[in-house]
Amino acid sequence: MMTMPTEPDLKIAQANTAIARIDPVRALQQILAGQELAFLDVREDGEIAAGHPFFTVACPYSRLETEVAALVPRTTVPVLLLDGGDGIADRAAAALIDMNYTQVSVVAGGFPGWCRAGLSWGGGAQLSAQARAEMPVAGAAVDSIDADTLVCWQASGQTVCLVDCSAEEDFSQATVPGARWLPTLELACRLPALTDAETCVVLSSVGNNDALTGASLLALSxxxxxxALLEDGSCGWALSGRDLARGNRSVALPELDRPAQVNVRAAATDVLSSHHVPLIGHRGIDALRCDPHRTTFLFDIRSPAEAKADPLRAFTCVPGSNLIAATAQWIGVRRAQVVLADDLGLRGALAAIWLRQLGHDVHVALVDDDLRSMRAVPGAAFRIEAPECSARDALHAVWSGKGRFLDLRPSTAFRAGHVPGSTWSVRPRLAALAADPRRPFYIIADGGPGAGLATLDLLNFGHGISHVIVGGFEELKAIGAPVESSPGVPSRRAAIDSAINDAPNYQSILKGGDDAMRQFLAWEKALLGQLDHPEQAEFGT
Structure with missing residues (x-):
């Protein structure tokens, strides 16, 4: 836990002289060298979504200290930091060194330098996992049908089982009418509970990637x-002039009866054996965790309901479909050791194959009493106690000219409503604020640790002691503070925190209509072509 310092912290200035810098080409060589390494992009979400190198892990500076320990739990692993060429990586490096990370380097020139070196990059989120989905799996060739063909099949009375493999949130927003939600890694286990072996299963998703992943996993199983794949998924259906079913409620995953469980276990045994996926027990897991030279992640990949009913304290609960679709959200170290806990084994085996093709060393652990008795290894928790004040005291200070409001909420929230006179900012931009120790900042935030981290930086930049307003914006409104909106402030360029304007997410695609859908589909299909041959070889398909 960190407490508020009483004088400017000089660690950043002292650490800058010791931070190693590495040119982008050499950085890429290290990334592809076959050793454990964390490649962290410390820019904000909007900047990352607009474009970033493949194989980076998003760890924005605004949340760095609170997220890095989960993404990079071993402090002796080499860490490469990428910024926007604006020096933020130096601040991030100083923070990591202060947290006892021992091998921290900064990519010289940041992302602009990476681009000038002619190295590959792409826009959007989870590029490596998305590009992997576009790669074929041996034996997984599947025919595609367009929306017109599906309608003809249905009109002719042909029985089909239409399954949407998208993330649950995307399915809830919109899907092809009649589709049943079943995430990618659950298909092989639970399809028999939905249909018989003769019925054609038609896989859909927002575009193509989740359906392609589902088809690959079915083939591996x-x-x-x-x-069959529904070409271009929900977007293709809408572009054919047909309405999507919106506001959907996902139902519980189909239950497996005893014969079905026996079949899934048998399939798991075959997949584990034929693909040489190792099983591991609690003693083996303890040995992995005790290895000081390797990074180990433990995940319980069962459904949230299963994990809640039968908790494994030593494992992080992440549904397997989420883990393979957004691996870098939980695993920040390339070529790490990963243990996947599963009850019947098939989900673990399939996820292991997928993660192994991303370069990780993966084991499967079957849930038993030994796993249930394992305890979590205490992590390096980062907490900060920042000065606080009431909304009423803050309002009085600002109105009497003895303070200023600094709004650190998301830019979208600020545009929708804020206290007049407030300044919007985000942690990487705090250095640009005019310092006036006689008028300290009263910080409006939505909770979480970001405001506390900002108070440390503000002190370093000569702003004096800042205070976080208890209850934030809602409390200020409740005591009668005026509110105004500003649709154009901050501008799109300034709102580096927000990925809405740049990343292809389903909400923005639906709002954008046909053009947005076409752009999203083009983005999906172009991903693989943006990878150089050495980078494609990293997937090991």
Whole structure:
């Protein structure tokens, strides 16, 4: 836990002289060298979404100290930091060194330098996992059908089982009418509970990637029934002039009866054996965790309901479909050791194959009493106690000219409503604020640790002691503070925190209509072509 310092902290200035710098080409060589390494992009979400190198892990400076320990739990692993060429990586490096990370380097020139070196990059989120989905799996060739063909099949009375493999949040927003939600890693286990072996299964998703992943996993599992992909998924359906079903409620995953469980276990045994995926028990896991030279992640990949009913304290609960679709959200170290806990084994085996193709060393652990008895290894928790004040005291100070409001909420929230006279900012931009120790900042935030981290930086920049307003914006409104909106402030350029304007997410695609859908589909299909051959080889397909 960190407490508020009483004088400017000089650690950043002292650490800058010791921070190693590495040119982008050499950085890429290290990334592809086959050793454990964390490649962290410390820019904000909007900047990252607009474009970033493949294989980076998003760890924005505004949240760095509170997120890095989960993403990079071993402090002796080499860490490469990428910024926007604006010096933020130096601040991030100083913070990591202060947290006892021992091998921290900064990519010289940041992302602009990476681009000038002619190295590959792409826009959007989770590029490596998304590009991997576009790569074929041996034996996974599946026919595609367009929306017109699906309608003809249905009109002719042909029975189909239409399954949407998208993330649950995306399915809830919009899907092809009649689709049943079943995430990618659950398909092989639970399809038999939905349909028979003769019925054609049609896989859909927002675009193509999740459906392609589902088809690949079905092929790896040995599924023998007929499978087709709905070309371009929900976007293709809408572009054919048909309405999507919106506001959907996902139902519980189909239950597996005893015969079905026996079949899933048998399939798991075959996949584990044929793909040489190792099983591991609690003693082996302890040995992995005790290795000081390797980074180990433990995940319980069962559904949230299963994990809640039968908790594994030593494991982080992440549904397997989420883990393979957004691996870098939980694993910040390339070529790490990963243990996947599963009850019947098939989900673990399939996820292991997928993560292994991303370069990780993966084991599967079958849930038993030994796993249940394992305890979590205490992490390096980062907490900060920042000075606080009431909304009423803050309002009085600002109105009497003895303070200023600094709004650190998301830019979208600020545009929708804020206290007049407030300045919007984000942690990487605090150095640009005019210092006036006689008028300290009263910080409006939505909770979380970001405001506390900002108070440390503000002190370093000569702003004096800042205070976080208890209850934030809502409390200020409740005591009668005026509110105004500003649709154009901050500008799109200034709102580096927000990925809404740049990243292809389903909400913005739906709002953008046909053009946005076409752009999203083009983005999906272009990902693989943006990778150089050495980078494509990293996937090991």
């Amino acid at each position: 040995g599924f023998k029934g007929p499978v």
